[in-house]
Amino acid sequence: MAILPNTSTCLELTMSIPGLPSSLSIPSPGEGGGVSMKDLDINQIPSGGEEECMEDDDESPNGGPPRKKLRLTKEQSRLLEESFRQNHTLNPKQKEVLAMQLKLKPRQVEVWFQNRRARSKLKQTEMECEYLKRWFGSLSEQNRRLQKEVEELRAMKVGPPTVLSPHNCEPLPASTLTMCPRCERVTATIAVQQDRAGPTTTTATGTTTSANPTLSAKVGFVRPRHPSAAC
């Protein structure tokens, strides 16, 4: 059975649905019954027509009837979601069972899982994108603060921070600061020269502190969500 697509009106089914009488028309929203297209379950199988849902007539190689659009029922979606929560992939047996349960073809279940995985991944990517944006924002802010601090230090005519070698405590050029590839923290030792208060030497694996808060130099940053607490 095939109903010619009728895209000009929503009052009639615009696709052929196995098991659905061809004369079936759907009242528009507002018409008697108050059933909207969205509420209407076009896959609802009329009594006696269940098997036809699995009818293998939608493979439309060249020349065949136009592809049909299936809309899963709420119950089917719910069950699929439920089983997706338990397992993101199905083995053939699970697929078969689920398909039987849902009165769908195994291929349909397979496709649903495929699309569902894709949606999950998209969502995940979007979340990561948001996270990176926020991280970038906080780094920019941190950078801005540090620049400001540098300005302040320069204004106070304080010499540049001296980095001491962890081995012999000899001063190192700042360019030899190394960053841990894993946690991205600077691991050099930093001595901040201070007027009057004398040098404050700290290990700069994270933040340095100083008696004078305005002279504290934050070196490196703690990347959020780092898997391990310590380097």
Added chain:
DNA sequence: AGGACGCCTTTGGTTACTTCA
């Protein structure tokens, strides 16, 4: 080699919403 499977991209149908006469 070839079959099964998953991923990716694209296609096409449906629906909700907006605009305009």
Added chain:
DNA sequence: GGTGAAGTAACCAAAGGCGTC
């Protein structure tokens, strides 16, 4: 202001190609 047609965007099932095992 209410109404219906046309246009548009978003969503999603499905197809097809490709890589991997």
